[in-house]
Amino acid sequence: MxxxxxxxxxxxxxxFAQFGAYRTGVHRPxxxxxxxDSRRWLAQQYEAVGLQAHIDGVGNVLGxxxxxxxxxxxxxxxxxxxxxxxxxxxxxxIYGLEIxxxxxxxxxxxxxxxxxxxxxxxxxxxxxxxxxRSFVGDIDEAEIDLAVNVDHGLxxxxxxxxxxxxxxxxxxxxxxxxxxxxxxHIEQGDALEASSKRIGVVTSIVGIWQYSIVFHGIQNHAGxxxxxxxxxxxxxxxxxxxxxxxxxxxxxxxxxVWTTGRITMEPGAPSIIPGKxxxxxxxxxxxxxxxxSLDAVLMELIQGVATKTGCRADIERTEAGEPSxxxxxFQVAIENAAARHAPGASVRMPSGAGHDAQxxxxxxxxxxxxxxxxxxxxxxxxxxxxxxxxxxxxxxxxDAAETILRREGGEM
Amino acid sequence: MxxxxxxxxxxxxxxFAQFGAYRTGVHRPxxxxxxxDSRRWLAQQYEAVGLQAHIDGVGNVLGxxxxxxxxxxxxxxxxxxxxxxxxxxxxxxIYGLEIxxxxxxxxxxxxxxxxxxxxxxxxxxxxxxxxxRSFVGDIDEAEIDLAVNVDHGLxxxxxxxxxxxxxxxxxxxxxxxxxxxxxxHIEQGDALEASSKRIGVVTSIVGIWQYSIVFHGIQNHAGxxxxxxxxxxxxxxxxxxxxxxxxxxxxxxxxxVWTTGRITMEPGAPSIIPGKxxxxxxxxxxxxxxxxSLDAVLMELIQGVATKTGCRADIERTEAGEPSxxxxxFQVAIENAAARHAPGASVRMPSGAGHDAQxxxxxxxxxxxxxxxxxxxxxxxxxxxxxxxxxxxxxxxxDAAETILRREGGEM
Numbered sequence: 001m002x003x004x005x006x007x008x009x010x011x012x013x014x015x016f017a018q019f020g021a022y023r024t025g026v027h028r029p030x031x032x033x034x035x036x037d038s039r040r041w042l043a044q045q046y047e048a049v050g051l052q053a054h055i056d057g058v059g060n061v062l063g064x065x066x067x068x069x070x071x072x073x074x075x076x077x078x079x080x081x082x083x084x085x086x087x088x089x090x091x092x093x094i095y096g097l098e099i100x101x102x103x104x105x106x107x108x109x110x111x112x113x114x115x116x117x118x119x120x121x122x123x124x125x126x127x128x129x130x131x132x133r134s135f136v137g138d139i140d141e142a143e144i145d146l147a148v149n150v151d152h153g154l155x156x157x158x159x160x161x162x163x164x165x166x167x168x169x170x171x172x173x174x175x176x177x178x179x180x181x182x183x184x185h186i187e188q189g190d191a192l193e194a195s196s197k198r199i200g201v202v203t204s205i206v207g208i209w210q211y212s213i214v215f216h217g218i219q220n221h222a223g224x225x226x227x228x229x230x231x232x233x234x235x236x237x238x239x240x241x242x243x244x245x246x247x248x249x250x251x252x253x254x255x256x257v258w259t260t261g262r263i264t265m266e267p268g269a270p271s272i273i274p275g276k277x278x279x280x281x282x283x284x285x286x287x288x289x290x291x292x293s294l295d296a297v298l299m300e301l302i303q304g305v306a307t308k309t310g311c312r313a314d315i316e317r318t319e320a321g322e323p324s325x326x327x328x329x330f331q332v333a334i335e336n337a338a339a340r341h342a343p344g345a346s347v348r349m350p351s352g353a354g355h356d357a358q359x360x361x362x363x364x365x366x367x368x369x370x371x372x373x374x375x376x377x378x379x380x381x382x383x384x385x386x387x388x389x390x391x392x393x394x395x396x397x398x399d400a401a402e403t404i405l406r407r408e409g410g411e412m
Numbered sequence: 413m414x415x416x417x418x419x420x421x422x423x424x425x426x427x428f429a430q431f432g433a434y435r436t437g438v439h440r441p442x443x444x445x446x447x448x449d450s451r452r453w454l455a456q457q458y459e460a461v462g463l464q465a466h467i468d469g470v471g472n473v474l475g476x477x478x479x480x481x482x483x484x485x486x487x488x489x490x491x492x493x494x495x496x497x498x499x500x501x502x503x504x505x506i507y508g509l510e511i512x513x514x515x516x517x518x519x520x521x522x523x524x525x526x527x528x529x530x531x532x533x534x535x536x537x538x539x540x541x542x543x544x545r546s547f548v549g550d551i552d553e554a555e556i557d558l559a560v561n562v563d564h565g566l567x568x569x570x571x572x573x574x575x576x577x578x579x580x581x582x583x584x585x586x587x588x589x590x591x592x593x594x595x596x597h598i599e600q601g602d603a604l605e606a607s608s609k610r611i612g613v614v615t616s617i618v619g620i621w622q623y624s625i626v627f628h629g630i631q632n633h634a635g636x637x638x639x640x641x642x643x644x645x646x647x648x649x650x651x652x653x654x655x656x657x658x659x660x661x662x663x664x665x666x667x668x669v670w671t672t673g674r675i676t677m678e679p680g681a682p683s684i685i686p687g688k689x690x691x692x693x694x695x696x697x698x699x700x701x702x703x704x705s706l707d708a709v710l711m712e713l714i715q716g717v718a719t720k721t722g723c724r725a726d727i728e729r730t731e732a733g734e735p736s737x738x739x740x741x742f743q744v745a746i747e748n749a750a751a752r753h754a755p756g757a758s759v760r761m762p763s764g765a766g767h768d769a770q771x772x773x774x775x776x777x778x779x780x781x782x783x784x785x786x787x788x789x790x791x792x793x794x795x796x797x798x799x800x801x802x803x804x805x806x807x808x809x810x811d812a813a814e815t816i817l818r819r820e821g822g823e824m
Contacts, residue, residue: 082679150681189636206635210682221790222671223618223696223764224601227661229788234672238653245647249639259634260646262680267494269562270622270673270692272791280682284635352635376641378633379684 002102002109002398006391009098013390016041016094017086025381026090028080029151030121030130031059031159035079042078042093042118049100051116056171058144059120059163060131063100071113072401073181073364074099077122077131077356082151085186085383091371091390092184093118099398112405115178119356125149126156128319132356134170136363173363179404180330180365183357184397186385190376191349198389199338199346199396200370201331205358206255206284206350207291210319213240213302215311219267219275234265234274236311241279243301248283251297253290257352258283286323286350295320324358330367330404337399342392369397414514414521414810418803421510425802428453428506429498437793438502440492441563442533442542443471443571447491454490454505454530461512463528468583470556471532471575472543475512483525484817485593485776486511486809489534489543489768494563497598497795503783503802504596505530511810524817527590531768537561538568540731544768546582548775585775591816592742592777595769596809598797602788603761610801611750611758611808612782613743617770618667618696618762619703622731625652625714627723631679631687646677646686648723653691655713660695663709665702669764670695698735698762707732736770742779742816749811754804781809 019041020026020034028034039061046053046063054062061078065071076092096116103109119131126147133139147156160166187193192200217233241260248258260281265274283294299315306313331348338346349370357366371393374384431453432438432446440446451473458465458475466474473490477483488504508528515521532543538559545551559568572578599605604612629645653672660670672693677686695706711727718725743760750758761782769778783805786796 081681081684187636188633189638190641191638208635208683218789219792220788221600221765222673222694223620223669223766224599224790225669225764225788226601226603226667227664227669229602232671234675235653235657238650238672238675239657241647241650242654245651252639255638257635257637257639259644259683259685260650260677261634261682261684261686262677263646263650263675265672265674268674269493269791270694271620271671272493272673273671274673275792282634282682352637353633354635376632376637378636379681380631380687 002106002402004098004102004394004398009094009391009394010387012097013090013094016090020080022083023381025083025085025383026080027083029082030079030123030125031163036163038078039118042097045097046116049104051100054171057165057168058131058134058160058170059165060135060171061118062171063116065113065115067113069113070177070179071115072179072405073115073117074401075117075119076183076185077119079121079123079125081123081379083381084379085381087186087383087385088188088378089122091186095184095394095397098394099401102398109402112402114401122356125151126159129354129356129359132359136173136359138359138362178364180327181357181360182330182367182397182401183355184369184371184393185355186373186378186383187370188353188373188378190373192347192370192372193374193376195347197345197347198342198372198392201334201338201346201348202326202351202368202370203331203348204286204326204350205324205355206286206352207288207321207323208282208284208319208354209291209295209317210282211298212316212318213279213281214314215277216314217275217309217311220273222271222273225273230273231310232273233277233311236305236309237263237277237279239309240302240305243305244298247297247301248294251293253285253287255350255352256283256285256290256294284352288323321354324361326361326367327365330365333400333403334367334369334396337396337403340399341395369393414511414518414814416510416514416807416810421506421803421806422799424509425502425506428502432492434495435793437495437497437795438492439495441494442491442535442537443575448575450490451530454509457509458528461516463512466583469577469580470543470546470572470582471577472547472583473530474583475528477525477527479525481525482589482591483527484591484813485527485529486813487529487531488595488597489531491533491535491537493535493791495793496791497793499598499795499797500600500790501534503598507596507806507809510806511813514810521814524814526813534768537563538571540766541768541771544771548585548771550771550774590776592739593769593772594742594779594809594813595767596781596783596805597767598785598790598795599782600765600785600790602785604759604782604784605786605788607759609757609759610754610784610804613746613750613758613760614738614763614780614782615743615760616698616738616762617736617767618698618764619700619733619735620694620696620731620766621703621707621729622694623710624728624730625691625693626726627689628726629687629721629723632685634683634685637685642685643722644685645689645723648717648721649675649689649691651721652714652717655717656710659709659713660706663705665697665699667762667764668695668697668702668706696764700735733766736773738773738779739777742777745812745815746779746781746808749808749815752811753807781805
C-alpha cells in the first residue's frame with residue numbers, strides 16, 4: 001500500500017505557490033516568467049524521481065518512466081487564472097509528483113509506473129486546454145499560429161518564443177503506452193462542503209457553450225436624441241441579460257448554470273448612446289440535449305430583443321463542448337479508496353468546470369477526484385482548502401492509482 | 413447690415429476640420445497636438461483681424477478688441493469628442509471668427525466690437541467646460557491639480573505642461589467689459605430636421621445629472637457555483653438598467669432623456685461571475701423639480717435591485733447641474749434676424765446638450781442658436797449639416813450681434 005508523505009505534500013504545495021505569489025493566491029499566467037520557472041522546477045523534481053522529464057513545444061511538463069511498460073498518467077495544469085487561487089491546477093500537479101515519489105519509495109509498488117504530467121494553458125490565456133489538446137493530437141500548427149492572448153492580444157507564437165519553446169516538438173500520446181489518466185482538482189464549488197463530504201468522485205464533465213453576442217444600434221448624443229428615436233445597443237444587451245434570467249430557469253436542469261461574464265459598450269462614454277454592445281455569455285450542462293435546448297431558447301430570446309429594440313444582433317458561438325463521461329471502473333477505484341480512508345465521505349458528482357480530463361478522455365480511460373473548496377470559492381485569490389482534505393485527496397488518489405495499475409489497465 | 417462671406421466661412425470650416433481629421437470627422441482631444449495647433453492657428457486669425465489674441469493658462473483662445481468699449485463675446489469650444497464630428501464646437505468658433513472679420517470689413521458696423529473666443533475642454537476630456545468655467549472664475553487651482561484624463565488617466569497638469577501652458581495665467585472675465593455672449597452650435601438632435609426648421613432659438617439648457625453606480629457581488633467560478641447561491645454584480649447592473657427603462661417613462665417629462673453609457677464588469681472574464689459591476693448613468697431635463705424627482709426614483713430603483721440581488725450598491729452622483737435660462741431679449745434678437753433671412757424657419761427649443769453658454773450665463777446675458785444636424789447625428793464622425801444651413805446660421809447670428817451691440821447692451 002502506497003503511503004504518501006503528508007508533510008512533504010503540503011510543503012511542496014506551499015513552495016509551489018511561491019511561483020507568482022499574489023496575496024494568499026497566485027498570478028501565474030501561461031508562459032509568464034513565473035509559469036516557466038515553475039515548469040522548469042517541476043521537471044527537475046521529475047528527474048530526481050528517476051523519470052525522463054521533458055518540457056514540450058507548448059510547455060507541457062511530462063515525467064515519463066524509462067521503462068516501456070504501461071504507466072498511469074496523473075496530473076493537471078500549472079498556470080493560474082489572473083490573480084487567482086493557489087490550488088487551481090497546482091493541486092493535481094503536485095499530487096502527481098507526490099504519488100510518483102511515493103510509488104518510487106514503496107517496495108511493494110515496484111513496477112507500478114506513474115507518469116506525472118503538467119499541462120499548459122488549461123485556463124485559456126491563449127487557447128483553452130492547449131496542452132492536453134496538443135498531447136492527444138487535437139490541435140494543429142495553424143490554430144497555434146492564430147492564437148493570441150485574451151488580455152493583451154499578443155500572439156501565442158511570440159509567447160512560446162519568449163519562453164524558449166520555439167522549435168521544440170510537441171509531445172504526442174503514444175497509443176498503448178498508458179493505462180489511463182487521473183486528475184485531482186479542487187471542487188471550485190460548495191457542493192462537497194454543503195453536504196459535509198470530503199471526496200468528490202466525478203461522473204462527467206459539463207459541456208461549455210460560449211457566445212459572443214453583439215448588438216448594433218445607433219451611436220448618438222445622450223442629451224439631444226429623443227428617447228423615442230433611440231436605438232441603444234447597451235439597453236439591448238441589458239434586456240437580453242434579463243430575458244435570460246427570466247426564461248432560462250424554465251428550461252434549465254438542476255445543475256445547469258449560465259453567466260454573462262462581460263458587457264462592453266462602445267464608445268463607453270457617459271454622454272454617448274452606445275452604438276454597439278458586446279455580451280460574453282455562456283451556459284453549461286452535463287447533458288447534450290439540454291445544452292441544445294438552452295441554445296435554441298437563447299437564439300429565440302436574442303431575436304426577441306433585436307425586434308423590440310431595433311438593434312441588429314450578430315451571434316458567434318465560440319465554444320460548444322460536448323459533456324464528457326468519466327471511466328466507470330476508475331470511478332469505482334476512487335470510491336473504494338475513499339471508503340477505506342474516510343468511510344461515507346465520498347459522493348459522486350458531475351464537474352461544472354471544464355478540465356483537461358475531458359480532453360484526455362477522448363483517447364484514454366480517465367477519471368477525476370475533487371477535494372472541497374472552502375466556501376466554494378475559486379478563480380479568486382482567497383481560494384483555499386483544509387490541509388486535512390488536501391492530504392486525504394492525495395492518499396485516496398494514490399490508492400486508486402495502485403488498484404488501477406495492479407489490474408494492468410486492460411482487464412478491470 | 414453685416415453681410416458675411418459664405419465662401420470664406422465654408423472654406424475655413426473645412427480647413428479647420430483638417431486639424432485631427434478622422435474619416436469625415438475629427439479626432440481632436442483637449443491639449444493634443446492637433447488641438448493646440450488649431451488654437452495657435454486661430455490666434456493668428458484673430459490677430460489678423462486686429463484683435464489682441466491670447467491663449468490663456470487652460471488653452472482658451474481669446475480675441476479681445478483693443479478698444480475698452482463694450483464688446484460682444486461670440487464663440488464655442490475647439491476640441492472634439494474622440495473620433496467625432498467636424499462641426500461640434502468648431503462651428504461656433506468659426507462663426508465668431510467670420511463675424512469678427514465681417515464687422516471689421518463693414519463700415520457701418522464700425523465701433524461695434526466683436527470678441528471671438530474658443531473655450532477649452534468643453535467636452536470634458538479632463539474637466540467638463542473647463543475653459544468657460546475658468547473664464548467666469550468658477551474653478552480653482554486645486555480642482556485643476558486633481559483632474560485627470562477620462563480615457564488614459566494622465567493628470568491635466570501634465571497635459572497643460574506638454575501643451576506649453578504651464579505658468580501661463582488664466583484669463584478672467586472683466587466685469588462690464590462685455591455686452592453678453594452668443595454661441596452657435598449644431599443641434600445634435602433631430603428636432604429641427606423633423607419639423608423642417610432651419611434655426612433653433614435656445615430657450616434653456618438642460619441640467620445633467622451623472623452617476624457612477626457600483627454593485628458589489630461575489631466573484632466566483634461560472635461553472636461550479638450553483639445559480640441559487642450566486643451574487644452576480646453584472647446581473648444587478650442589467651436589472652437596474654431594465655428597471656430604469658420601465659419606470660423612468662412614468663416620471664419623465666416630454667424632453668427628459670436618460671442613458672447608461674457604460675457597464676463595466678470585473679474581472680470581465682467569460683468563466684468568472686462578475687464580483688463588481690460599475691454603471692455610468694445620466695439623465696437630463698430643463699426643469700429642476702423634475703431632475704430631483706428622477707433622482708429620487710433612481711435611488712429607489714437602486715435600493716430595490718440591491719435587495720433583490722443581494723449585491724451592495726455604492727452610489728456616487730458625479731454631476732448635478734442646474735438648468736440654465738437664456739436671455740429673453742437676446743432670443744428675440746436671434747428670432748428677428750432669422751425672420752428676415754428665412755421667414756418661418758426658426759423655432760424656440762431647449763438644449764438637451766450642455767454648452768459653455770450655460771456657464772457664461774451665470775455672469776453674462778447669453779443666448780444660443782442651433783443649426784440642423786443631418787439625421788440628428790452627432791458625437792460620431794458622420795455628423796454633418798447642409799452648407800446652406802451653415803451659412804444661414806452665421807448670417808442670422810451676425811445680424812443678432814449687430815442688433816444687440818447697437819442697443820449698447822444695457823438698455824435692450
